Amino acid sequence: xxxxxxxxFAYNNHKKFSFPSxxxxxxxxxxxxxxxxxxxxxxxxxxxxxxxxESGSIQINKQEFVGLTPRETAKMRARHLGIIYQKSHFVSSxxxxxxxxxxxxxxxxxxxxxxxxxxxxxxxxxxxxxKKTTLLSGGEQxxxxxxxxxxxxxxxxxxxEPTSNLDDENCEKVINLLENQAKNIGASLVIVTHDQxxxxxxSHKIILS
Amino acid sequence: MLLKISWKNILDxxxxxxxxxxxxxxxxxxxxxxxxxxxxxxxxFTKNISGIDMVVGAKGSxxxxxxxxxxxxxxxxxxxxxxxxxxxxxxxxxxxxxxLSMGDNYQGYRIVGTNKKYFEHFKVKVTSGAxxxxxxxxxxxxxxxxxxxLKAGDTFSSSHGLDAAGEVHGDTKYKVVGILAFNNSxxxxxxxxxxxxxxxxxxxxxxxxxxxxxxxxxxxxxxxxEADMSKREITSALIKFRSPMGLMSMPRNINQNSKLQAxxxxxEVNRLFELLGIGIDGLQILAAVIMLISGISVFVSLYNxxxxxxxxxxxxxxxxxxxxxxxxxxxxxxxxxxLFGFIxxxxxxxxxxxxxxxxxxxxxxFDVNQMSLQTGEIYLFIGALAIGILAAxxxxxxxxxxxxxxxxxxx
Numbered sequence: 001x002x003x004x005x006x007x008x009f010a011y012n013n014h015k016k017f018s019f020p021s022x023x024x025x026x027x028x029x030x031x032x033x034x035x036x037x038x039x040x041x042x043x044x045x046x047x048x049x050x051x052x053x054e055s056g057s058i059q060i061n062k063q064e065f066v067g068l069t070p071r072e073t074a075k076m077r078a079r080h081l082g083i084i085y086q087k088s089h090f091v092s093s094x095x096x097x098x099x100x101x102x103x104x105x106x107x108x109x110x111x112x113x114x115x116x117x118x119x120x121x122x123x124x125x126x127x128x129x130x131k132k133t134t135l136l137s138g139g140e141q142x143x144x145x146x147x148x149x150x151x152x153x154x155x156x157x158x159x160x161e162p163t164s165n166l167d168d169e170n171c172e173k174v175i176n177l178l179e180n181q182a183k184n185i186g187a188s189l190v191i192v193t194h195d196q197x198x199x200x201x202x203s204h205k206i207i208l209s
Numbered sequence: 210m211l212l213k214i215s216w217k218n219i220l221d222x223x224x225x226x227x228x229x230x231x232x233x234x235x236x237x238x239x240x241x242x243x244x245x246x247x248x249x250x251x252x253x254f255t256k257n258i259s260g261i262d263m264v265v266g267a268k269g270s271x272x273x274x275x276x277x278x279x280x281x282x283x284x285x286x287x288x289x290x291x292x293x294x295x296x297x298x299x300x301x302x303x304x305x306x307x308x309l310s311m312g313d314n315y316q317g318y319r320i321v322g323t324n325k326k327y328f329e330h331f332k333v334k335v336t337s338g339a340x341x342x343x344x345x346x347x348x349x350x351x352x353x354x355x356x357x358x359l360k361a362g363d364t365f366s367s368s369h370g371l372d373a374a375g376e377v378h379g380d381t382k383y384k385v386v387g388i389l390a391f392n393n394s395x396x397x398x399x400x401x402x403x404x405x406x407x408x409x410x411x412x413x414x415x416x417x418x419x420x421x422x423x424x425x426x427x428x429x430x431x432x433x434x435e436a437d438m439s440k441r442e443i444t445s446a447l448i449k450f451r452s453p454m455g456l457m458s459m460p461r462n463i464n465q466n467s468k469l470q471a472x473x474x475x476x477e478v479n480r481l482f483e484l485l486g487i488g489i490d491g492l493q494i495l496a497a498v499i500m501l502i503s504g505i506s507v508f509v510s511l512y513n514x515x516x517x518x519x520x521x522x523x524x525x526x527x528x529x530x531x532x533x534x535x536x537x538x539x540x541x542x543x544x545x546x547x548l549f550g551f552i553x554x555x556x557x558x559x560x561x562x563x564x565x566x567x568x569x570x571x572x573x574x575f576d577v578n579q580m581s582l583q584t585g586e587i588y589l590f591i592g593a594l595a596i597g598i599l600a601a602x603x604x605x606x607x608x609x610x611x612x613x614x615x616x617x618x619x620x
Contacts, residue, residue, distance in 0.1 A: 045618065071531065090216065093214070102525070108529070157606045
């Protein structure tokens with residue numbers, strides 16, 4: 001259960017944001033829709049604990065995530081959050097499999113090849129596990145980064161513009177994939193996007209302005 | 210896992226890594242080679258010198274006299290009369306005089322006429338056979354026996370001069386009566402015999418000459434017989450003093466008041482090492498510069514790749530990696546490169562030593578065979594690591610300044 005209330009953030013005196021309160025239950029999905037400059041990315045980075053808000057609170061399962069030390073923040077992020085960035089990036093010298101296992105390693109969890117293999121199977125890139133990430137197509141890369149976000153069974157999955165570069169057919173596929181995977185592990189799914197196609201697919205949504 | 214990522218990163222930039230390792234290898238190999246050679250040369254030179262305070266021989270270059278008499282590498286300065294040397298040996302300051310007479314060789318190994326004191330000086334023992342007793346009996350140094358395959362009981366003809374290409378004394382043959390133990394000194398490469406043997410073999414030769422010329426009278430012959438003992442010649446003599454007082458007075462006295470020349474090994478060898486030292490120092494500086502360039506190349510390579518990998522680093526930080534962990538990962542890349550460079554360098558230097566040793570052995574019968582790790586190389590190892598760490602740390606320190614949010618939002 002993700003509960004967010006009264007978040008405020010300022011880059012400087014002219015550029016201030018205050019965000020509405022919301023919550024998202026386990027296995028549920030939440031769409032945060034907004035145009036460029038509406039503070040989407042800022043909100044996502046605050047939720048991802050990459051930026052510290054001026055005030056407000058973020059709770060996952062009643063545990064407060066605002067106001068922790070950088071070290072604790074990094075640990076919490078690695079253990080409780082799965083983040084899918086708009087553009088897929090990997091450690092380019094490692095294979096797909098190693099990139100997945102890296103998520104375990106950096107979160108100080110047990111390295112699970114089995115989990116990586118299982119995720120690759122269900123996301124349909126099992127044959128790519130031993131390849132370098134630079135050899136993958138854009139769609140393949142995105143599926144791998146979804147798998148990476150799921151490696152540590154997070155409580156909350158954050159997705160930044162997961163569909164912006166996709167055609168209608170693939171857009172549908174990816175969204176279904178995300179929803180199913182989030183349900184499977186009982187995580188709250190938060191999608192931040194400006195993609196109007198997603199508007200009707202989610203009942204639970206917030207529109208930033 | 211950290212090691213694995215570092216390793217994969219190195220493999221990912223094969224050419225860059227190769228260049229870094231190559232430069233490091235070159236630097237380490239040169240320094241290590243110089244260390245090995247320098248140490249062994251110094252070992253050999255000081256071991257052979259020990260106990261010998263002064264060398265007397267014919268006038269000429271003092272360094273040449275030392276090299277020919279103590280180290281048996283250069284040509285002798287000429288011959289002197291035994292009687293003149295014996296006169297010097299009468300001086301109460303002189304404890305011991307070891308005469309040396311050379312002029313012939315067998316397959317490039319010098320045949321040196323001397324007496325028992327020479328063996329006592331080196332504290333060397335005969336391992337098989339016996340010490341020479343009769344004229345034309347010889348004992349072989351261990352290295353000579355090994356390389357020529359001669360055994361006790363074998364006979365051979367010597368050649369005139371000090372290199373293998375000399376004219377062969379076909380009519381008189383030396384007989385091997387014993388072989389010496391390994392002494393790790395110049396004696397290993399010598400064939401030793403009595404002074405008489407050397408005199409005899411050359412007398413035969415002179416007779417042959419005079420007969421050919423048909424210009425010798427009985428009168429001359431008789432005269433030669435008479436003058437025999439006093440006109441015996443030797444090449445040089447090694448002198449040991451009773452007290453350091455001898456060092457102060459005798460060399461100058463001999464050089465000024467006689468036809469002989471006196472040279473002090475310690476002074477000449479220091480001079481030689483000073484001359485060599487300039488070359489060795491120069492090469493060492495060159496090698497150190499090469500190592501430094503290797504460090505710079507690690508630095509440039511990491512600096513460039515870090516610019517490309519900025520997003521990668523931000524990603525790993527967002528995935529829970531601590532900055533220190535990433536910093537260590539990058540350091541590890543530098544350390545690995547330095548380590549490979551060091552190992553390769555040490556191996557190359559050993560191969561170099563083997564090649565050089567073969568050459569030296571052929572030319573000077575001078576064996577260098579020390580393969581063990583030198584203490585200097587431990588410092589070299591530390592130096593290489595320091596360069597690797599420093600070169601990796603400088604660009605990697607930026608990890609601590611990386612703004613994760615901004616970097617991730619940039620793209």
